[in-house]
Amino acid sequence: MVIVGGGFGGVFTAKHLRSRVGGDVHIELISRNNFFVFQPLLPEVAGGNIHPADAVSPLRLLLPGVSVRVAEVRKIDVASKTVHVTADRDREITVVPYDQLVVALGQVVDLSRTPGLADRALVMKDVLDAFQIRNQVLGCLEEADTTADPRRKRRLLTFVVVGGGFTGVETLGEMQELIRKSLRHYPRIRTDEVRTVLIQHGPRILPELSEHLSDYAATVLRRRGIEIMLNTGVDKVTPTSVETAGGLAIDAETIVAAIGNAPSPLMRSLPVPLDHGRIVVDRCLRVRGLDDVWALGDNAHIPLGDPNDAKTTYAPPLAQFAFREAKVLADNIAAHLDGRPMTAFEYRSLGTMAALGGRMGVADILGVRITGFLAWAAWRLFYLSLLPGLSTRVRVAVDWVLDLFVSRSIVEIRPSHPGSGHIRVVSGDIVIEPGVEPAGVYIVVSGSFELTVPAPAADDAASQSRRLGPGDRFGLSLDAQPPAAPERVRACEDSTAYFIDKGDLKRLAMVAALVERQRRKLASTQAEGA
Numbered sequence: 001m002v003i004v005g006g007g008f009g010g011v012f013t014a015k016h017l018r019s020r021v022g023g024d025v026h027i028e029l030i031s032r033n034n035f036f037v038f039q040p041l042l043p044e045v046a047g048g049n050i051h052p053a054d055a056v057s058p059l060r061l062l063l064p065g066v067s068v069r070v071a072e073v074r075k076i077d078v079a080s081k082t083v084h085v086t087a088d089r090d091r092e093i094t095v096v097p098y099d100q101l102v103v104a105l106g107q108v109v110d111l112s113r114t115p116g117l118a119d120r121a122l123v124m125k126d127v128l129d130a131f132q133i134r135n136q137v138l139g140c141l142e143e144a145d146t147t148a149d150p151r152r153k154r155r156l157l158t159f160v161v162v163g164g165g166f167t168g169v170e171t172l173g174e175m176q177e178l179i180r181k182s183l184r185h186y187p188r189i190r191t192d193e194v195r196t197v198l199i200q201h202g203p204r205i206l207p208e209l210s211e212h213l214s215d216y217a218a219t220v221l222r223r224r225g226i227e228i229m230l231n232t233g234v235d236k237v238t239p240t241s242v243e244t245a246g247g248l249a250i251d252a253e254t255i256v257a258a259i260g261n262a263p264s265p266l267m268r269s270l271p272v273p274l275d276h277g278r279i280v281v282d283r284c285l286r287v288r289g290l291d292d293v294w295a296l297g298d299n300a301h302i303p304l305g306d307p308n309d310a311k312t313t314y315a316p317p318l319a320q321f322a323f324r325e326a327k328v329l330a331d332n333i334a335a336h337l338d339g340r341p342m343t344a345f346e347y348r349s350l351g352t353m354a355a356l357g358g359r360m361g362v363a364d365i366l367g368v369r370i371t372g373f374l375a376w377a378a379w380r381l382f383y384l385s386l387l388p389g390l391s392t393r394v395r396v397a398v399d400w401v402l403d404l405f406v407s408r409s410i411v412e413i414r415p416s417h418p419g420s421g422h423i424r425v426v427s428g429d430i431v432i433e434p435g436v437e438p439a440g441v442y443i444v445v446s447g448s449f450e451l452t453v454p455a456p457a458a459d460d461a462a463s464q465s466r467r468l469g470p471g472d473r474f475g476l477s478l479d480a481q482p483p484a485a486p487e488r489v490r491a492c493e494d495s496t497a498y499f500i501d502k503g504d505l506k507r508l509a510m511v512a513a514l515v516e517r518q519r520r521k522l523a524s525t526q527a528e529g530a
């Protein structure tokens with residue numbers, strides 16, 4: 001039996017299956033990481049409240065008796081009953097045969113509908129995403145504490161989250177808490193200089209909750225200084241700002257996209273019925289038309305009643321559903337193999353909860369509405385009980401207790417020098433100072449820069465200037481040599497450049513030399529042939 005995907009659906013199916021079928025049945029779980037991510041805790045990782053390693057559990061420890069293969073699923077061939085995978089360090093395709101296949105690959109983030117969003121925004125899907133958001137927040141505080149440019153400071157201290165669902169609200173709540181708790185270490189930043197903005201397309205945040213609870217959540221967040229923009233779409237994201245459909249531009253260094261959940265592109269290549277990119281399964285979680293393929297979790301379209309009835313609702317993409325689906329699916333595979341009747345998936349959500357940061361929350365448990373500290377405590381207890389593995393539970397509980405008594409860490413972990421990538425600057429920013437050797441090559445992507453070679457005797461009239469536009473470059477030469485004369489480069493307008501760092505430049509030069517040698521060899525072979 002092969003299970004693809006090591007998230008809620010995959011892991012709990014493997015766990016239940018192992019206890020349902022005999023030891024002679026081989027169960028293999030294939031996933032791209034060797035750990036299981038407990039996604040509901042990610043906002044707390046972004047807030048620096050939980051250590052990133054504590055929000056994940058190693059698959060091999062979680063799943064005794066299950067063979068774990070860490071690999072990327074490239075293709076599923078239902079005709080030959082095989083899964084084609086590549087391991088990280090080995091690009092070779094390995095073909096894994098199956099008798100029964102469970103598809104639990106979750107969803108991906110697709111931000112392509114909003115121009116510029118994918119280039120600028122941080123997302124919230126994986127543990128590294130959450131850790132990156134935490135580092136970004138702390139990095140902005142560090143730079144805002146030292147910059148002398150008021151416009152840059154304002155931009156560094158503006159944090160925008162797009163999407164007012166559970167992920168967006170919980171993430172911004174935790175980011176705001178991290179900022180609030182850290183500010184006393186940054187004496188040059190005043191509380192009123194920090195701006196946190198939540199942009200929500202619909203008329204209220206947390207639309208999955210009752211109006212009363214979502215209004216309560218909005219009031220709590222607003223009281224903590226978070227601006228909530230309702231009925232607001234994002235038109236585009238520029239190198240420096242978020243532009244709303246209403247024509248408002250918010251200058252922000254940090255943009256988090258808590259929107260854009262989309263089906264994995266792999267689904268489209270499967271010869272199975274899809275609904276909005278999700279695999280259509282029957283009530284027993286078996287893929288329609290196939291006897292040996294099953295699906296659950298975020299990548300499955302699961303009817304909660306008769307699929308022929310137009311009023312039937314479908315399982316939402318939530319961990320608590322995937323968790324229950326896994327048990328039914330494992331039972332049904334065992335029943336199918338034994339020739340017993342299978343059971344239909346039925347689940348009524350026990351409730352919905354959201355943590356708002358600052359020890360406040362909202363919860364609707366079995367129709368009972370709870371708000372404030374009690375809801376926050378219920379949220380924590382519920383998710384602590386769902387966490388797989390005793391050691392993970394203990395570590396998370398210790399993190400939570402520590403947060404009550406000691407201050408959050410403000411260690412910003414980042415590479416010692418910036419790697420290659422886009423840099424965004426605002427009009428007037430100095431990118432290169434005379435006398436300071438550039439760290440690499442800059443290629444102008446958009447906007448314009450002015451390159452000035454100052455005269456040796458500070459004689460402004462004798463200094464030479466030229467304007468650089470898209471496609472032009474400045475900084476080191478392509479063979480990583482510093483410019484012949486000292487240069488100053490200043491952005492003439494809000495602009496973007498692609499920065500290639502010195503190390504990458506050397507590697508690129510090596511590749512270029514190889515390509516050139518190959519080209520010459522080919523040309524001489526062709527000449528000989530002629």
Ligand SMILES: Cc1cc2nc3c(=O)[nH]c(=O)nc-3n(C[C@H](O)[C@H](O)[C@H](O)COP(=O)(O)OP(=O)(O)OC[C@H]3O[C@@H](n4cnc5c(N)ncnc54)[C@H](O)[C@@H]3O)c2cc1C
Pocket residue numbers: 004005006007008009010030031032033037039040041042043071072073074104105106107124125166167264266296297298299317318319320321322
């Ligand atoms: C920030 C955040 C907060 C959330 N909070 C809550 C909450 O409070 N309550 C709640 O009920 N739900 C919450 N959810 C939703 C919940 O986490 C999902 O519904 C749940 O994880 C779905 O489980 P899954 O197994 O379908 O997918 P996932 O848990 O996403 O697992 C998919 C797995 O497949 C692997 N994978 C994907 N593609 C490949 C490939 N090509 N090759 C190999 N492996 C692959 C992934 O690495 C991953 O291990 C939250 C989600 C997020 C992102």
